[in-house]
Amino acid sequence: MRGLNKVTLIGNLGKDPEVQVLEGNVPVAKFSVATSETYRDKSGQPHTSTDWHTVVLWRGLAELAQAYLRKGSLVYLEGKLKTRHYDDAAGARHYVTEIVGEHLLLLDKRPGESS
Template identity: 35%
Template sequence: MAWLNKIMVIGNVGTDPEMRFTPNGKPVTSFRLATNRFFTASDGERKRETEWFDVVTWDRQAESCNQFLTKGQRVYVEGRLRTRSWEGQDGQRRFRVEIHANRVIFLDRRAVSELPEGEPPEFKEAEGTIGPEELP
Protein backbone atom coordinates (compact mmCIF):
# COMPACT_ATOMS: atom_id res chain seq x y z
CA MET A 1 0.00 0.00 0.00
CA ALA A 2 1.33 3.46 -0.91
CA TRP A 3 1.29 6.43 1.46
CA LEU A 4 1.16 10.12 0.62
CA ASN A 5 1.82 13.13 2.84
CA LYS A 6 1.97 16.20 0.61
CA ILE A 7 0.60 19.73 0.86
CA MET A 8 0.73 22.64 -1.59
CA VAL A 9 -0.41 26.13 -0.61
CA ILE A 10 -0.18 29.63 -2.06
CA GLY A 11 -0.50 32.52 0.33
CA ASN A 12 1.06 35.57 1.94
CA VAL A 13 3.90 35.42 4.44
CA GLY A 14 2.36 36.51 7.74
CA THR A 15 5.53 36.98 9.80
CA ASP A 16 9.08 37.87 8.92
CA PRO A 17 11.09 34.63 8.73
CA GLU A 18 13.07 33.64 11.81
CA MET A 19 16.28 31.63 11.39
CA ARG A 20 17.92 29.54 14.08
CA PHE A 21 20.42 26.68 14.06
CA THR A 22 20.30 23.08 15.26
CA PRO A 23 23.00 21.96 17.73
CA ASN A 24 24.88 20.59 14.69
CA GLY A 25 24.82 24.01 12.99
CA LYS A 26 22.08 23.21 10.45
CA PRO A 27 20.02 26.33 9.55
CA VAL A 28 16.26 26.18 10.15
CA THR A 29 13.92 29.03 9.17
CA SER A 30 10.27 29.27 10.14
CA PHE A 31 7.49 31.66 9.19
CA ARG A 32 3.70 31.81 9.16
CA LEU A 33 1.69 31.69 5.95
CA ALA A 34 -1.90 32.90 5.46
CA THR A 35 -4.26 31.63 2.78
CA ASN A 36 -7.64 33.19 2.04
CA ARG A 37 -10.86 31.74 0.72
CA PHE A 38 -13.65 34.06 -0.36
CA PHE A 39 -17.25 32.87 -0.44
CA THR A 40 -20.81 34.12 -0.36
CA ALA A 41 -22.70 33.23 2.82
CA SER A 42 -26.31 32.03 2.77
CA ASP A 43 -27.44 35.59 3.58
CA GLY A 44 -25.70 36.87 0.42
CA GLU A 45 -22.85 38.58 2.30
CA ARG A 46 -19.35 38.17 0.84
CA LYS A 47 -17.00 36.65 3.44
CA ARG A 48 -13.33 35.82 3.79
CA GLU A 49 -11.95 32.81 5.62
CA THR A 50 -8.23 32.83 6.52
CA GLU A 51 -6.19 29.74 7.37
CA TRP A 52 -2.76 30.06 9.00
CA PHE A 53 0.09 27.60 8.48
CA ASP A 54 3.43 27.28 10.27
CA VAL A 55 6.16 26.63 7.68
CA VAL A 56 9.62 25.21 8.43
CA THR A 57 12.51 25.16 5.94
CA TRP A 58 15.99 23.66 6.23
CA ASP A 59 19.54 24.12 4.93
CA ARG A 60 20.05 26.35 1.84
CA GLN A 61 16.32 26.90 1.46
CA ALA A 62 16.22 28.12 5.06
CA GLU A 63 18.99 30.59 4.29
CA SER A 64 17.21 31.86 1.14
CA CYS A 65 13.88 32.28 2.93
CA ASN A 66 15.54 34.14 5.78
CA GLN A 67 17.42 36.43 3.41
CA PHE A 68 14.76 37.18 0.80
CA LEU A 69 11.28 36.68 2.29
CA THR A 70 9.44 39.40 4.17
CA LYS A 71 6.02 39.72 5.68
CA GLY A 72 3.38 40.25 3.00
CA GLN A 73 5.16 38.47 0.13
CA ARG A 74 3.18 35.93 -1.86
CA VAL A 75 4.73 32.44 -1.99
CA TYR A 76 4.04 28.91 -3.13
CA VAL A 77 4.97 26.30 -0.51
CA GLU A 78 5.15 22.56 -1.11
CA GLY A 79 6.05 20.00 1.49
CA ARG A 80 4.72 17.52 4.01
CA LEU A 81 2.74 17.89 7.21
CA ARG A 82 4.45 17.05 10.47
CA THR A 83 3.03 17.16 13.99
CA ARG A 84 5.31 18.46 16.71
CA SER A 85 4.50 17.94 20.38
CA TRP A 86 5.91 19.34 23.62
CA GLU A 87 4.96 19.88 27.22
CA GLY A 88 3.84 23.42 28.07
CA GLN A 89 4.83 25.31 31.21
CA ASP A 90 1.49 24.33 32.71
CA GLY A 91 2.33 20.63 32.26
CA GLN A 92 -0.19 20.16 29.43
CA ARG A 93 0.81 18.33 26.27
CA ARG A 94 0.75 20.69 23.26
CA PHE A 95 0.63 19.87 19.55
CA ARG A 96 1.33 21.89 16.44
CA VAL A 97 1.00 20.83 12.81
CA GLU A 98 3.70 22.33 10.59
CA ILE A 99 4.50 22.27 6.89
CA HIS A 100 8.05 20.99 6.45
CA ALA A 101 8.71 22.61 3.08
CA ASN A 102 10.86 21.05 0.41
CA ARG A 103 10.01 23.81 -2.07
CA VAL A 104 9.32 27.53 -1.61
CA ILE A 105 8.78 29.68 -4.69
CA PHE A 106 8.70 33.47 -4.33
CA LEU A 107 5.76 34.67 -6.44
CA ASP A 108 6.40 38.40 -6.27
CA ARG A 109 9.43 40.60 -5.96
CA ARG A 110 8.18 42.95 -3.27
CA ALA A 111 6.03 42.51 -0.22
CA VAL A 112 2.37 43.28 -0.79
CA SER A 113 2.56 45.88 1.98
CA GLU A 114 5.09 47.86 -0.10
CA LEU A 115 2.77 48.17 -3.11
CA PRO A 116 0.32 51.04 -3.48
CA GLU A 117 -3.25 49.82 -3.04
CA GLY A 118 -5.01 48.84 -6.23
CA GLU A 119 -1.85 49.05 -8.31
CA PRO A 120 -0.38 45.77 -9.60
CA PRO A 121 3.39 45.30 -9.60
CA GLU A 122 5.15 46.37 -12.77
CA PHE A 123 7.10 43.79 -14.75
CA LYS A 124 9.15 44.86 -17.74
CA GLU A 125 10.12 42.61 -20.60
CA ALA A 126 13.83 42.06 -20.98
CA GLU A 127 15.44 44.02 -23.78
CA GLY A 128 17.72 42.21 -26.20
CA THR A 129 18.75 38.59 -26.05
CA ILE A 130 21.58 36.69 -24.48
CA GLY A 131 23.27 33.63 -25.85
CA PRO A 132 24.10 30.46 -23.92
CA GLU A 133 27.73 31.55 -23.56
CA GLU A 134 26.60 34.58 -21.52
CA LEU A 135 24.70 32.53 -18.94
CA PRO A 136 26.43 32.00 -15.59
Template identity: 40%
Template sequence: MLNRVVLIGRLTKDPELRYTQSGVAVATFTLAVDRNYKNASGERETDFIPCVTYRQQAELCANYLSKGKLASVDGRVQVRSFEGKDGQRRWVTEVISENVQFLSPKESGSSGNTASNNNGSVGTYGHEVSLDDDIPF
Protein backbone atom coordinates in the same frame (compact mmCIF):
# COMPACT_ATOMS: atom_id res chain seq x y z
CA MET B 1 0.14 6.61 1.91
CA LEU B 2 0.36 10.20 0.75
CA ASN B 3 1.15 13.33 2.74
CA ARG B 4 1.47 16.29 0.38
CA VAL B 5 0.54 19.96 0.81
CA VAL B 6 0.69 22.80 -1.71
CA LEU B 7 -0.04 26.32 -0.44
CA ILE B 8 0.06 29.82 -1.88
CA GLY B 9 -0.19 32.70 0.55
CA ARG B 10 1.42 35.76 2.03
CA LEU B 11 3.86 35.81 4.92
CA THR B 12 2.42 37.26 8.14
CA LYS B 13 5.86 38.41 9.33
CA ASP B 14 9.52 38.03 8.36
CA PRO B 15 10.90 34.47 8.54
CA GLU B 16 12.82 33.57 11.69
CA LEU B 17 16.19 31.93 10.97
CA ARG B 18 17.89 29.76 13.58
CA TYR B 19 20.59 27.11 13.55
CA THR B 20 20.54 23.71 15.23
CA GLN B 21 23.40 22.65 17.48
CA SER B 22 24.86 20.78 14.51
CA GLY B 23 24.75 23.94 12.34
CA VAL B 24 21.68 23.18 10.19
CA ALA B 25 19.72 26.30 9.20
CA VAL B 26 16.01 26.28 10.12
CA ALA B 27 13.59 29.00 8.99
CA THR B 28 10.05 29.29 10.32
CA PHE B 29 7.30 31.47 8.93
CA THR B 30 3.52 31.61 8.76
CA LEU B 31 1.52 31.80 5.53
CA ALA B 32 -1.87 33.51 5.42
CA VAL B 33 -3.98 31.51 2.95
CA ASP B 34 -7.47 32.65 1.96
CA ARG B 35 -10.23 30.06 1.79
CA ASN B 36 -12.04 29.61 -1.53
CA TYR B 37 -15.45 30.61 -0.16
CA LYS B 38 -17.00 33.49 1.74
CA ASN B 39 -18.62 33.19 5.16
CA ALA B 40 -22.21 34.16 6.02
CA SER B 41 -21.30 37.86 6.24
CA GLY B 42 -19.73 37.78 2.76
CA GLU B 43 -16.09 37.89 3.86
CA ARG B 44 -13.29 35.50 3.00
CA GLU B 45 -11.79 33.66 5.93
CA THR B 46 -8.06 33.12 6.19
CA ASP B 47 -6.04 30.24 7.59
CA PHE B 48 -2.66 30.96 9.17
CA ILE B 49 -0.39 28.00 8.51
CA PRO B 50 3.01 27.56 10.20
CA CYS B 51 5.78 26.42 7.85
CA VAL B 52 9.34 25.18 8.47
CA THR B 53 12.18 24.81 5.98
CA TYR B 54 15.77 23.65 6.38
CA ARG B 55 19.34 24.12 5.15
CA GLN B 56 20.09 26.37 2.15
CA GLN B 57 16.40 26.90 1.42
CA ALA B 58 15.95 28.21 4.98
CA GLU B 59 18.71 30.76 4.44
CA LEU B 60 17.23 31.82 1.08
CA CYS B 61 13.81 32.29 2.67
CA ALA B 62 15.31 34.40 5.46
CA ASN B 63 17.18 36.55 2.91
CA TYR B 64 14.49 37.01 0.24
CA LEU B 65 11.10 36.66 1.93
CA SER B 66 9.53 39.22 4.23
CA LYS B 67 6.14 40.18 5.64
CA GLY B 68 3.48 40.46 2.95
CA LYS B 69 5.47 38.65 0.24
CA LEU B 70 3.62 36.04 -1.81
CA ALA B 71 5.09 32.53 -1.66
CA SER B 72 4.25 28.99 -2.68
CA VAL B 73 5.11 26.11 -0.35
CA ASP B 74 5.22 22.46 -1.39
CA GLY B 75 5.74 20.02 1.46
CA ARG B 76 4.17 17.68 3.98
CA VAL B 77 2.13 18.02 7.17
CA GLN B 78 3.88 17.08 10.40
CA VAL B 79 2.30 16.79 13.82
CA ARG B 80 4.64 16.71 16.81
CA SER B 81 4.25 16.99 20.53
CA PHE B 82 6.33 18.31 23.41
CA GLU B 83 5.95 18.89 27.11
CA GLY B 84 5.39 22.53 28.05
CA LYS B 85 6.98 24.30 31.01
CA ASP B 86 3.79 23.65 32.95
CA GLY B 87 4.12 19.89 32.38
CA GLN B 88 1.21 19.74 29.91
CA ARG B 89 1.54 17.93 26.58
CA ARG B 90 1.38 20.37 23.64
CA TRP B 91 0.72 19.47 20.01
CA VAL B 92 2.04 21.40 17.00
CA THR B 93 0.85 20.96 13.41
CA GLU B 94 3.12 22.50 10.75
CA VAL B 95 4.07 22.16 7.10
CA ILE B 96 7.61 20.91 6.48
CA SER B 97 8.49 22.78 3.28
CA GLU B 98 10.41 20.82 0.68
CA ASN B 99 10.19 23.55 -1.95
CA VAL B 100 9.46 27.26 -1.48
CA GLN B 101 8.91 29.50 -4.48
CA PHE B 102 9.05 33.29 -4.19
CA LEU B 103 6.10 34.68 -6.13
CA SER B 104 6.19 38.40 -5.37
CA PRO B 105 7.68 40.62 -8.06
CA LYS B 106 11.32 41.49 -7.74
CA GLU B 107 11.80 44.81 -5.99
CA SER B 108 13.40 47.50 -8.12
CA GLY B 109 17.04 48.09 -7.35
CA SER B 110 17.55 44.72 -5.69
CA SER B 111 19.60 41.92 -7.12
CA GLY B 112 18.65 38.28 -7.09
CA ASN B 113 18.64 35.18 -9.16
CA THR B 114 15.56 34.26 -11.15
CA ALA B 115 14.89 30.79 -12.37
CA SER B 116 11.89 30.00 -14.53
CA ASN B 117 11.06 27.55 -17.26
CA ASN B 118 9.12 27.92 -20.50
CA ASN B 119 5.70 27.20 -19.01
CA GLY B 120 5.79 30.31 -16.81
CA SER B 121 6.34 28.65 -13.45
CA VAL B 122 8.79 30.23 -11.09
CA GLY B 123 11.82 28.48 -9.65
CA THR B 124 12.99 28.59 -6.07
CA TYR B 125 14.92 31.83 -6.66
CA GLY B 126 12.33 33.42 -8.94
CA HIS B 127 10.43 36.67 -8.54
CA GLU B 128 8.46 36.70 -11.80
CA VAL B 129 4.79 36.06 -11.01
CA SER B 130 2.77 39.13 -10.09
CA LEU B 131 -0.61 38.65 -8.43
CA ASP B 132 -2.66 41.63 -7.32
CA ASP B 133 -4.07 40.21 -4.09
CA ASP B 134 -4.90 42.28 -1.06
CA ILE B 135 -2.82 41.45 1.98
CA PRO B 136 -5.21 40.11 4.66
CA PHE B 137 -3.29 41.64 7.58
Protein backbone atom coordinates in the same frame (compact mmCIF):
# COMPACT_ATOMS: atom_id res chain seq x y z
CA MET C 1 -0.26 0.71 -0.62
CA ARG C 2 1.73 3.68 0.66
CA GLY C 3 0.17 6.85 2.02
CA LEU C 4 0.54 10.36 0.70
CA ASN C 5 1.31 13.40 2.85
CA LYS C 6 1.44 16.46 0.61
CA VAL C 7 0.48 20.09 1.19
CA THR C 8 0.42 22.86 -1.43
CA LEU C 9 -0.10 26.48 -0.42
CA ILE C 10 -0.08 29.87 -2.08
CA GLY C 11 -0.19 32.66 0.44
CA ASN C 12 1.46 35.59 2.15
CA LEU C 13 3.90 35.59 5.06
CA GLY C 14 2.43 36.93 8.28
CA LYS C 15 5.85 38.00 9.60
CA ASP C 16 9.52 37.86 8.70
CA PRO C 17 11.05 34.37 8.97
CA GLU C 18 12.67 33.52 12.30
CA VAL C 19 15.94 31.71 11.57
CA GLN C 20 17.97 29.70 14.05
CA VAL C 21 21.22 27.82 13.50
CA LEU C 22 21.19 24.45 15.23
CA GLU C 23 24.01 22.14 16.25
CA GLY C 24 26.12 21.18 13.26
CA ASN C 25 25.53 24.62 11.68
CA VAL C 26 22.09 23.57 10.37
CA PRO C 27 19.79 26.54 9.66
CA VAL C 28 16.03 26.27 10.26
CA ALA C 29 13.47 28.97 9.41
CA LYS C 30 9.97 29.28 10.83
CA PHE C 31 7.17 31.60 9.70
CA SER C 32 3.42 31.77 9.21
CA VAL C 33 1.60 31.83 5.87
CA ALA C 34 -1.95 33.10 5.40
CA THR C 35 -4.25 31.57 2.80
CA SER C 36 -7.63 33.11 2.05
CA GLU C 37 -10.81 31.88 0.39
CA THR C 38 -13.68 34.07 -0.73
CA TYR C 39 -17.20 32.72 -0.96
CA ARG C 40 -20.76 34.05 -1.15
CA ASP C 41 -23.45 33.26 1.39
CA LYS C 42 -27.09 32.46 0.50
CA SER C 43 -27.90 36.16 0.18
CA GLY C 44 -24.98 36.71 -2.24
CA GLN C 45 -22.83 38.61 0.25
CA PRO C 46 -19.08 37.95 -0.20
CA HIS C 47 -17.11 36.64 2.78
CA THR C 48 -13.41 35.93 3.15
CA SER C 49 -12.03 33.18 5.36
CA THR C 50 -8.32 33.24 6.25
CA ASP C 51 -6.33 30.29 7.62
CA TRP C 52 -2.86 30.58 9.15
CA HIS C 53 -0.25 27.85 8.63
CA THR C 54 3.07 27.42 10.43
CA VAL C 55 5.89 26.59 8.01
CA VAL C 56 9.32 25.19 8.82
CA LEU C 57 12.18 25.18 6.29
CA TRP C 58 15.54 23.47 6.72
CA ARG C 59 19.04 24.05 5.37
CA GLY C 60 19.16 25.66 1.91
CA LEU C 61 15.47 26.59 1.94
CA ALA C 62 15.95 28.24 5.35
CA GLU C 63 18.83 30.29 3.94
CA LEU C 64 16.68 31.27 0.95
CA ALA C 65 13.88 32.35 3.29
CA GLN C 66 16.27 34.41 5.40
CA ALA C 67 17.70 36.17 2.34
CA TYR C 68 14.52 36.86 0.35
CA LEU C 69 11.32 36.48 2.37
CA ARG C 70 9.72 39.28 4.36
CA LYS C 71 6.35 39.90 5.97
CA GLY C 72 3.78 40.05 3.14
CA SER C 73 5.88 38.06 0.64
CA LEU C 74 3.76 35.93 -1.69
CA VAL C 75 4.99 32.33 -1.86
CA TYR C 76 4.13 28.98 -3.43
CA LEU C 77 5.03 26.19 -1.04
CA GLU C 78 4.97 22.40 -1.25
CA GLY C 79 5.64 20.26 1.76
CA LYS C 80 4.22 17.74 4.20
CA LEU C 81 2.33 17.92 7.48
CA LYS C 82 4.22 16.97 10.62
CA THR C 83 2.79 16.83 14.13
CA ARG C 84 5.10 16.90 17.12
CA HIS C 85 4.59 17.29 20.84
CA TYR C 86 6.39 18.78 23.80
CA ASP C 87 5.80 18.97 27.53
CA ASP C 88 5.81 22.37 29.22
CA ALA C 89 7.30 23.15 32.64
CA ALA C 90 4.05 22.13 34.35
CA GLY C 91 4.15 18.75 32.62
CA ALA C 92 1.24 19.46 30.23
CA ARG C 93 1.62 17.95 26.78
CA HIS C 94 1.16 20.24 23.78
CA TYR C 95 0.77 19.18 20.14
CA VAL C 96 1.94 21.30 17.22
CA THR C 97 1.16 20.67 13.54
CA GLU C 98 3.51 22.32 11.05
CA ILE C 99 4.19 22.20 7.34
CA VAL C 100 7.74 21.10 6.60
CA GLY C 101 8.55 22.79 3.30
CA GLU C 102 10.21 20.84 0.52
CA HIS C 103 9.80 23.25 -2.43
CA LEU C 104 9.48 27.03 -2.33
CA LEU C 105 8.84 29.57 -5.08
CA LEU C 106 8.86 33.31 -4.52
CA LEU C 107 5.92 34.82 -6.38
CA ASP C 108 6.56 38.50 -5.63
CA LYS C 109 7.52 40.70 -8.53
CA ARG C 110 11.08 41.97 -8.50
CA PRO C 111 11.58 45.71 -8.11
CA GLY C 112 11.16 47.39 -11.49
CA GLU C 113 9.29 44.42 -13.00
CA SER C 114 6.07 45.39 -14.78
CA SER C 115 2.75 43.70 -14.10
